[in-house]
Amino acid sequence: MAEMLTGVTVRSRVVGGAAVVYASDYLNKLSGERIERECRLQLEAGRRALVVNFRDTELVNSIGVSILMGIIDAAESVGAQLVFSDMSAQTVELFEMLGLTRFVALAKTEAEALATLSGFAAASQGSGH
Amino acid sequence: MAMQGSLQKKLLHTFAALADLGQEIAGTNDFEEMVRTSLHLLLGTLAIRKGALAEYDEAEQALKFIVVRGLGLQLQEEIPVDEDDLKSLTSLDSQGIAISAEDTHSNQFLKNHQAQFDFTRFELLIPLVVRGRLTGIILLGKKASGDSFSGEDLETIHAMARHIGVGLNTHRLMAELERKAEENRRLYDGLRAIYKDTVRAFASAIDLKDKYTQGHSERVGRYSEIIAREMGWSDEEIEGIAIAGYLHDIGKLVVERDIINAPYKIDAKKSSELNRHPAAGYEILSPIRHPYADIPLMARHHHERVDGRGYPDGLKGDEIHIGAKIVNLADSFDAMTTDRPYKRRRSFEDVVADFRRNTGKQFASEVVIPFCYAILKEMEGQTKERRIMKMLGRDYLNPERDIPLLKDLIAELESEALSASAGNA
Incomplete structure (x- = not known):
């Protein structure tokens, strides 16, 4: 299990072939674009299984929604599987209300997300750096 | 629901x-x-x-x-x-x-x-x-x-x-x-540059009329600037006093060239004709909208003396504009330290003696003391540029000999100024 710090604030790690990116508190500001950038970097590195973990994100606002849609776009464009995990009930409601759950799978925990993605993670394992 | x-x-x-x-x-x-x-x-x-x-x-x-x-x-x-x-x-x-x-x-x-x-x-x-x-x-x-x-x-x-x-x-x-602000700034800077070039051109015209004092107006401008800087004036005020220095003799343009260029000490009549130049300068400069305050006034009063024996208005002490006091000292210093048709320039020792004798009479101590400090700083190498020494020529000042002279004079003038202010209090 590898864990690394990318840039100044965005934490991510690679578990098997899947990348886990931690949304943290930065999502709701313009600095949240760093999270999208980190996801794109993971996809460019060949990962085709991506988890965005919201365990430190209390609330997602409109900026956060827009940034997450950017991540969905990026994953779709390369045929990667994307799961959002550890979302608060409020955020899940917001996603349902906005129709975003059509494009992304939700998991209660990171472990559950990784389990869901295990097939894809295995396929993309070793293709990144 | x-x-x-x-x-x-x-x-x-x-x-x-x-x-x-x-x-x-x-x-x-x-x-x-x-x-x-x-x-x-x-x-x-x-x-x-x-x-x-x-x-x-x-x-x-x-x-x-x-x-x-x-x-x-x-x-x-x-x-x-x-x-x-x-x-x-x-x-x-x-x-x-x-x-x-x-x-x-x-x-x-x-x-x-x-x-x-x-x-x-x-x-x-x-x-x-x-x-x-x-x-x-x-x-x-x-x-x-x-x-x-x-x-x-x-x-x-x-x-x-x-x-x-x-x-x-x-x-x-x-x-x-x-x-628009940038455009205005550029226009303003351009206008200022034109104004300064015009002033310099006038200064050259004034000095050309007097073949014995070439470069005098430019030097008076520079000495005035140095004194004002030493007195802690703002950059804007320093620019203004330099302009006043450049233009202080502009009234000489209306004085006969023969009088200005007389190769001997002129008589009383010609002297009175020559003494018209500060008032004439004021008349010339007054209609111009200068970007700096009181330029015409400084030209008018640059021959006033603090003891009231100057001209054209016979003003005394604080009645004289501080800028005019600076230009007066710069003008006299340059006159003493450059060759004239009827006399060679004076030694620095003589100049110091003149300052000692005339401070409180012709010159105001409030401008003489800063000027002495400015010269002293240059001689002691405390300044990056040696503008005064450059204008005076390489061998005119001798730091070893002149620094003690200046220090004595400064000490005397400061002590007199202190006593005077204690007396006034």
Whole structure:
């Protein structure tokens, strides 16, 4: 299990072939674009299984929604599987209300997300750096 | 009940976005950041997956895309805008127009550009119009939910677009203001440069009339500047006193050349003719609107003496403008330290003796002391430039001999000034 710090604030790690990116508190500001950038970097590195973990994100606002849609776009464009995990009930409601759950799978925990993605993670394992 | 809760949540989400947008537009100085955040807020409010925001560049008559979401990295295109386009877009007054086949045909702007710009990537075009002026456009794609835009959605978009339009307009106004301020600054600097060149040209003209005192006005300007700097004047005031120094003898232009150039000490009649020059200078300089204060007054009073025996007005002490006192000292110092037709320049020892004798009579101690300090600092190597020593010539000052002389004089003058102020108190 590898864990690394990318840039100044965005934490991510690679578990098997899947990348886990931690949304943290930065999502709701313009600095949240760093999270999208980190996801794109993971996809460019060949990962085709991506988890965005919201365990430190209390609330997602409109900026956060827009940034997450950017991540969905990026994953779709390369045929990667994307799961959002550890979302608060409020955020899940917001996603349902906005129709975003059509494009992304939700998991209660990171472990559950990784389990869901295990097939894809295995396929993309070793293709990144 | 569940539907009502959902509606309430949607409203809260929209209100929060509107509040964030207002705060962003009012509170961010970074234009790029403001625009990017604004588009995020608009897209995120209704979960719209594609969007682009272009600013209208009036000078280049083109819409330039600043931020794009959901369409790859950047939209490189620019859309040229002509008069028809402007009319077509401003008439919509920030109301969105659906980009469907029929609308494309009914809207002049869309019709004009559909061949070059693929509008079909988007669902809605929203012109940003502030007080009848186009500031930009927003293009929006489909909602993630797949639903078409409802009336409420369009109202939300309209409200947010108005905010963003105001943000773009403020940016444009600020840019215009900055450009105009920069233009004015350049014009002002140009005018100042012309003014200074003219002043220097006048100074040369004055000095050319007097073949024995070439460069005198320029040197008086520089000595005046040095004294004022030592006295702690501001840069603006220093520039002003330098100008006064350059122009102090401008009244000599109306004095007969024979009198100015007499190779001997002139008689009383000619002397009185020559003494007209400060008042004449005042007359010449008064109608000019100088960028610095009191230039004519400094020229008029540069031959006044603190003991009241000067001319033309016989003013005393504080009645004399401080600038005139500086020019008076600079003028006398240059007269003493340059060769004249009827006498060679005086030694620095003599000059110091003259300062000692005449401070409180001809010269004001408040300007003599700073001047002595300025000379002392140069001799002691405390200054980067040696402007005084340069003007006086290489061998005129001898630090070993002259520093003690100056220090004694300064000590004396300071002690006298102290006693005088104690006496006044």
